């Protein structure tokens with residue numbers, strides 16, 4: 001039997017480092033050959049051998065209305081026929097900005113960019129420009145894209161600044177980044193007490209989705225809010241992943257805590273490259289051409305991408321969208337937990353809105369350290385058993401999963417049947 005995935009992977013590695021354009025796609029964590037995808041529809045995608053999978057990565061978040069939704073595809077086709085890119089403003093960008101300002105608490109103005117990395121990088125520059133401070137705080141296990149200042153892990157002590165997690169990041173950049181433990185309010189208090197007036201901003205994933213799924217506690221986010229206000233630091237919620245995933249108004253509404261700046265991406269592009277950062281107008285006025293903080297983009301607010309994003313934002317506002325999505329995702333998490341535990345495994349699952357986490361551990365983790373303590377080897381075997389059964393989970397024990405509105409009871413039933421067999425064979 002020919003295996004087109006293997007042939008393609010071998011060929012890809014000749015022209016592209018590791019054969020992929022983003023590292024997690026390479027299956028390094030779980031081993032084996034990545035599947036090369038040829039098409040997708042609703043809750044499914046198909047690989048190069050024409051094998052169908054129930055897709056639980058949803059392009060890592062964007063595919064919330066299901067793949068190739070006819071309304072989104074039509075909007076993209078119509079926009080494309082009018083021209084692909086102009087390098088001059090369009091009304092679509094206004095509509096997009098108005099829609100996001102309406103839906104995301106505290107966002108009075110925003111700027112569109114093309115990736116989440118650009119959004120967080122620009123928000124950071126804005127926070128530094130507006131406060132005239134250099135130091136920033138981030139948390140272990142949160143991912144905020146691959147800008148230099150953010151590819152940093154904890155230093156040797158609480159008040160020592162971080163170490164680069166990537167080659168090519170000068171220590172001169174990472175030394176401005178303090179990395180603290182997620183959900184540790186005491187540490188945050190301690191650091192603010194010492195260097196509070198030097199902190200430009202705190203950036204956080206309020207529902208973390210890049211170390212598997214880990215919820216922040218309300219108390220942790222409240223402490224962060226209070227300390228930022230007291231010390232004149234900018235609070236940045238990186239909702240690139242959790243925005244429009246945990247609910248229509250994002251994590252700010254879920255926790256009833258308002259950030260100063262919010263970063264968005266993934267869902268707002270509906271599968272095409274759109275991201276954004278925005279917030280208080282008095283902060284946003286520091287952006288060029290009004291203020292001194294420079295940021296720009298040839299394809300920012302691209303008309304085809306905006307058409308996909310706007311249409312997606314319209315669909316998710318329909319009656320019952322989030323209650324259905326949340327119920328489906330919760331049902332998946334609960335039935336997986338029951339199946340895993342019935343088979344005698346230390347296993348649990350959690351869900352927030354349309355995001356979920358699977359953990360081979362006795363309890364739902366609340367920090368990077370507790371996620372890292374889960375049984376990664378068992379997850380890897382589970383992943384491959386599920387993949388062989390036609391269920392595509394995130395190819396890493398340290399990534400969240402995503403459900404679309406098209407993952408109905410029938411899809412969940414099929415997933416649970418596959419999971420029961422996998423748990424029995426583990």
Ligand SMILES: *Cc1c(COP(=O)(O)O)cnc(C)c1O
Nearest residue numbers: 115116117143144145238240241
């Ligand atoms: C995906 C992600 C990013 C980076 O977005 P890209 O579009 O991949 O550059 C930033 N922050 C969070 C929380 C993300 O999940």
